[in-house]
Amino acid sequence: MTADGERMVFLDGSRLIIEAMARAGVGAYIGYPITPVNWLFAGAKQRIPIALEAPDEITALQWSAGFSSSGVFPVTASAFPGFALMIESINMSFMMELPMVIILAQRLGPSTGSATTGGQGDLLLLRGCISGGYSIPVFCPSNLNDCWDMAAASVHTSVNLRTPVVLLTSKEMVMTNQNMNISSLREVQRAERHVFEGNGEYKTYGVNGNLAPPFLPLGNDLHQVRLNSSTHDMEGITQKNSPEALGNTERLKNKIEQRIDDYTFYDHDRAEDADTVILTYGISAEAAREAVGSLRSGGDSVSLLVMKTLLPVPPRIYELLDAYEHIVVVEENISGLLRELLFGNRQDGRVFGVNKIGNMITPQEIAEGVRQCRKPS
Amino acid sequence: MQETILNDLKMPYCPGCGHTVANKSMSKAIADMDVDPLDVIVVSDIGCTGLVDPLLTCHTIHGLHGRAVALAMGIRMGLEHPEKKIIALQGDGGATIGLQHLLEAARHNLDLTLVVQNNMVYGMTGGQTSGLSSTEFKEPERPESAVPGYDICALAHNAGAAYTARTFIGKDTSELWKEALSTSGFSLIEIVEMCPAYGLRKVQELHDTADYESVVTRNSRAVGMPHRATGRSLLDGLKPIERTCDAPLDGRLEIIVAGSAGEAIQSAGDLLSTAGITAGLSATKKGDYPITIGTGFSVAEVILSRDPIHYTGIDCPDIMIVISQDGLDKVQSRIGGHTLVIADEKLGTELGGSPGPLDPPDQSGPSNVVTGDFRKTGGPKGAALAAIAHWLQDNGFLPIEALIEAASRHKHGDKMKVIIDKAVAA
Structure with a gap:
C-alpha cells in the first residue's frame, strides 16, 4: 500500500540536521553536553568523522576555530548558557574569517531557565553578539524539511562567506519525532572552500575585489598564513586603526550584507486579497500553518510569512510585508524579539504580537490574534 | 644559512624585557633544528607575549586572551601533518585565564609546545599580579594581598604532560625549546622573567623572588590524537515503515x-x-x-x-x-x-x-x-x-x-x- 518510491520513517530534527551537515562536508563536531542538544550530539557521534567532547563551551569554540583554520569544517551545538560562553570566541572566528556552524537550540530562559521547555528568546542576542553590531547569518528551520535544507544552507553560506553561521532552532524542533517521507529530501552538495591557487603573492585577507578572501590552511607548504582576531590589515598584521585595517573590518560587514540575496530563505503563503499576514519563524511556524488552515476554512483570507533567514534581515521580507495592513508577529517569548528586530521599539498599530512563554503557542491563540489585530484600538 | 622565524623588525619590548630574549631563543631553536618556517605554526595570546606575532615568518594565528592552548589543540587535531610544529605563546595572565585549557592539553597529551613567559605581572594594564605571581612579588599599592602562585609545571605534569620544564631567563634558553619541540606529546616550558616596567629591577632578584625552582619532569605516555571514523548515514539505517493497513480514524x-x-x-x-x-x-x-x-x-x-x-x-x-x-x-x-x-x-x-x-x-x-x-x-x-x-x-x-x-x-x-x-x- 506504500506509494512507489516513498520511504516513510519516524525521526527527529536532530538526525536530519546532522546528516545534512555531514553530507555538506562537516568534518568535526565539538560539543559540550547541554539539554536540548543531546540528540544532535548522539547523531554526530555516529556520523561525523571527528566527534569530541570539549571540557566547556569556550574550549568547544576554540577547538572549532583550530579545526577550521586547518581546513576541517567544524560544528558545535548548545543552548543559551553555553552559547553565552562562546560569544567572545565567535567574535574571534568572525574576525579571523573561519567558517563554522553553531547550532543554538533555544529553551526557556532567562539564565538556566528550564532546560526541557522550549522557547524563542535568543534572536536579539544573535543580532547583537558581534561587537560593533555586525551580523552573522542566522538560519532557522520551521519544520523537518527545513532542518535538512537549512542545515545544508548553513554550511554552504558559512563556507562561501568565510564566516561563522548560526542555525537557530528549539527544543521542540530537535527533540520531537515525526513521520517523514525521506525520499523527498533534496540532494545535499558538498561545500568546497575557495582555495588560493598559484604561487603568486598571498595575503591572508587579500580579496582582489571579492568579498571573502581565498583560503589556505595553517601549515600549508607554499604560503605563510596569518590569522588574526585583532584589527588587522590584509596581511593579517595587527593595526590600531590604519585605513587598510578599517577597510578590512568594513568588508566583514559588507560581505555578509551584500550577499544576502544568495541566502534569503522564506515561505510566503499568500492568500488573494488578504490584508493580514502572520509573520513567524521556527517552532511557532507550524502552529501558524495550522491556524492559517483553520482561518481560511472559516472564510478568513490571511497570509503566512515564515522567515528562515533571520539575520541579517533580508530586505525582501520588508517588501513582502509592505503588501499588508496588519502584521501578526508570532513568537514564543513575551518581549517580542522579532517585532523589535523588524519594527523597533516604537511600533504602530499595524503590528500586533502573539506571544507567550512556557508552552508552544497554539493555533487557536494565533487565530485569536488575527481577529484581535483588526479591531480598532 | 639556517632560516629563522623572526624577520628584521625591531622587537617591540621594553629594554630589559625577558620576552625579547625568549623569542630569540625560540627562533634559534627552530633554526638549529633546521625546521622550515612554513612547518611551524605559532599561536599567540593577548598581552605582551603576543606582540611578537608581526615579527614571525612562520604561520601565525593571534587569538584571544588565555585561549592560545585551546586554539592550538584544535589546530593539532585538525592538521593531518604530524611533522608540523605547533607552539603556543602565553604570559602568566593568559596561562591563568586558560588554566583549564593547559590541563586539558596535558591530559590529551597532544603534540604541541606551550611556552609560558612568566614575568609575574600584568604588564599592559598597570602591573597587577596574576595567578602565577609569587608570594614575594608585591604590588606597591597592595603588598599584603600576595598569595602563592600556581606551580603550573607540577599541574601540567600531574595532568599528564610529556615534558615540563621551568627555567629562569638568561641569555639563551634555546636548548630547552629544542628539547620541548623534539618531544612527542604536550610540552610546557615556564620561563620566569622580569618585567622592567613593574616590580623587580634586577634580573638577579628573580631566583629570590620566585616561589618555585627550576625543574624538568617527564611522563611517558601515548601521544593523543582524535579518532577519525568513517561515519555511517543516519538515514540509511532507518527501516522504512510500510503502510500495511488502514485506520478508520478521521481527524x-x-x-x-x-x-x-x-x-x-x-x-x-x-x-x-x-x-x-x-x-x-x-x-x-x-x-x-x-x-x-x-x-x-x-x-x-x-x-x-x-x-x-x-x-x-x-x-x-x-x-x-x-x-x-x-x-x-x-x-x-x-x-x-x-x-x-x-x-x-x-x-x-x-x-x-x-x-x-x-x-x-x-x-x-x-x-x-x-x-x-x-x-x-x-x-x-x-x-x-x-x-x-x-x-x-x-x-x-x-x-x-x-x-x-x-x-x-x-x-x-x-x-x-x-x-x-x-x-x-x-
Missing part, C-alpha cells in the same frame, strides 16, 4: 501515555506512533521526563492524524493512558471533560472517590474511565503497551494488526507480541 487524536522511569513509556509511545504510520496516519511523539532520567515520571505525547500534523502540542488529550502514580501526578491536571482515561487498576480503584488521584480539576470527573490490571498483563515494562493494546482492541481507532506490525520491528518484538495478545484476550 486528529491526541494521546498521553504516562508512567514512571524504567517502564518503557517512551518505547510505548514510539510503538503507538509507528502503528499509526503503519495504518497510513501521520504521527508525532515527544517525551517529557525529569533531567534525572532514571527516576520520577515519564510521559510520552503522541498525536495521530489523518492529515499532516503541524502543531505538535497537546493541551487536554483525547486519550490518557496512566500506569503509575508518578505519571498520574504529572498529567492529572491535563485531564479534560472529553478525555478518556485508561488507568491501571491500582490507580483506578480510587476513581469516583473524593478526593481521589483521578479527580479532575473541575471536580466533575472524567467523562470516561477504563481500568485494567495492565501491570499483571504486561509486567512493569509492558504495562503501558498492554493498556494501549487493550484500548485499541476496545475502540478500533487503529487496527490491532498495526500495533503487532509495529512491535515486529522492535528488538523485543516477540515479548511485545505476547503482551499484546494477552491484553487483547483479557
Whole structure:
C-alpha cells in the first residue's frame, strides 16, 4: 500500500540536521553536553568523522576555530548558557574569517531557565553578539524539511562567506519525532572552500575585489598564513586603526550584507486579497500553518510569512510585508524579539504580537490574534 | 644559512624585557633544528607575549586572551601533518585565564609546545599580579594581598604532560625549546622573567623572588590524537515503515501515555506512533521526563492524524493512558471533560472517590474511565503497551494488526507480541 518510491520513517530534527551537515562536508563536531542538544550530539557521534567532547563551551569554540583554520569544517551545538560562553570566541572566528556552524537550540530562559521547555528568546542576542553590531547569518528551520535544507544552507553560506553561521532552532524542533517521507529530501552538495591557487603573492585577507578572501590552511607548504582576531590589515598584521585595517573590518560587514540575496530563505503563503499576514519563524511556524488552515476554512483570507533567514534581515521580507495592513508577529517569548528586530521599539498599530512563554503557542491563540489585530484600538 | 622565524623588525619590548630574549631563543631553536618556517605554526595570546606575532615568518594565528592552548589543540587535531610544529605563546595572565585549557592539553597529551613567559605581572594594564605571581612579588599599592602562585609545571605534569620544564631567563634558553619541540606529546616550558616596567629591577632578584625552582619532569605516555571514523548515514539505517493497513480514524487524536522511569513509556509511545504510520496516519511523539532520567515520571505525547500534523502540542488529550502514580501526578491536571482515561487498576480503584488521584480539576470527573490490571498483563515494562493494546482492541481507532506490525520491528518484538495478545484476550 506504500506509494512507489516513498520511504516513510519516524525521526527527529536532530538526525536530519546532522546528516545534512555531514553530507555538506562537516568534518568535526565539538560539543559540550547541554539539554536540548543531546540528540544532535548522539547523531554526530555516529556520523561525523571527528566527534569530541570539549571540557566547556569556550574550549568547544576554540577547538572549532583550530579545526577550521586547518581546513576541517567544524560544528558545535548548545543552548543559551553555553552559547553565552562562546560569544567572545565567535567574535574571534568572525574576525579571523573561519567558517563554522553553531547550532543554538533555544529553551526557556532567562539564565538556566528550564532546560526541557522550549522557547524563542535568543534572536536579539544573535543580532547583537558581534561587537560593533555586525551580523552573522542566522538560519532557522520551521519544520523537518527545513532542518535538512537549512542545515545544508548553513554550511554552504558559512563556507562561501568565510564566516561563522548560526542555525537557530528549539527544543521542540530537535527533540520531537515525526513521520517523514525521506525520499523527498533534496540532494545535499558538498561545500568546497575557495582555495588560493598559484604561487603568486598571498595575503591572508587579500580579496582582489571579492568579498571573502581565498583560503589556505595553517601549515600549508607554499604560503605563510596569518590569522588574526585583532584589527588587522590584509596581511593579517595587527593595526590600531590604519585605513587598510578599517577597510578590512568594513568588508566583514559588507560581505555578509551584500550577499544576502544568495541566502534569503522564506515561505510566503499568500492568500488573494488578504490584508493580514502572520509573520513567524521556527517552532511557532507550524502552529501558524495550522491556524492559517483553520482561518481560511472559516472564510478568513490571511497570509503566512515564515522567515528562515533571520539575520541579517533580508530586505525582501520588508517588501513582502509592505503588501499588508496588519502584521501578526508570532513568537514564543513575551518581549517580542522579532517585532523589535523588524519594527523597533516604537511600533504602530499595524503590528500586533502573539506571544507567550512556557508552552508552544497554539493555533487557536494565533487565530485569536488575527481577529484581535483588526479591531480598532 | 639556517632560516629563522623572526624577520628584521625591531622587537617591540621594553629594554630589559625577558620576552625579547625568549623569542630569540625560540627562533634559534627552530633554526638549529633546521625546521622550515612554513612547518611551524605559532599561536599567540593577548598581552605582551603576543606582540611578537608581526615579527614571525612562520604561520601565525593571534587569538584571544588565555585561549592560545585551546586554539592550538584544535589546530593539532585538525592538521593531518604530524611533522608540523605547533607552539603556543602565553604570559602568566593568559596561562591563568586558560588554566583549564593547559590541563586539558596535558591530559590529551597532544603534540604541541606551550611556552609560558612568566614575568609575574600584568604588564599592559598597570602591573597587577596574576595567578602565577609569587608570594614575594608585591604590588606597591597592595603588598599584603600576595598569595602563592600556581606551580603550573607540577599541574601540567600531574595532568599528564610529556615534558615540563621551568627555567629562569638568561641569555639563551634555546636548548630547552629544542628539547620541548623534539618531544612527542604536550610540552610546557615556564620561563620566569622580569618585567622592567613593574616590580623587580634586577634580573638577579628573580631566583629570590620566585616561589618555585627550576625543574624538568617527564611522563611517558601515548601521544593523543582524535579518532577519525568513517561515519555511517543516519538515514540509511532507518527501516522504512510500510503502510500495511488502514485506520478508520478521521481527524486528529491526541494521546498521553504516562508512567514512571524504567517502564518503557517512551518505547510505548514510539510503538503507538509507528502503528499509526503503519495504518497510513501521520504521527508525532515527544517525551517529557525529569533531567534525572532514571527516576520520577515519564510521559510520552503522541498525536495521530489523518492529515499532516503541524502543531505538535497537546493541551487536554483525547486519550490518557496512566500506569503509575508518578505519571498520574504529572498529567492529572491535563485531564479534560472529553478525555478518556485508561488507568491501571491500582490507580483506578480510587476513581469516583473524593478526593481521589483521578479527580479532575473541575471536580466533575472524567467523562470516561477504563481500568485494567495492565501491570499483571504486561509486567512493569509492558504495562503501558498492554493498556494501549487493550484500548485499541476496545475502540478500533487503529487496527490491532498495526500495533503487532509495529512491535515486529522492535528488538523485543516477540515479548511485545505476547503482551499484546494477552491484553487483547483479557
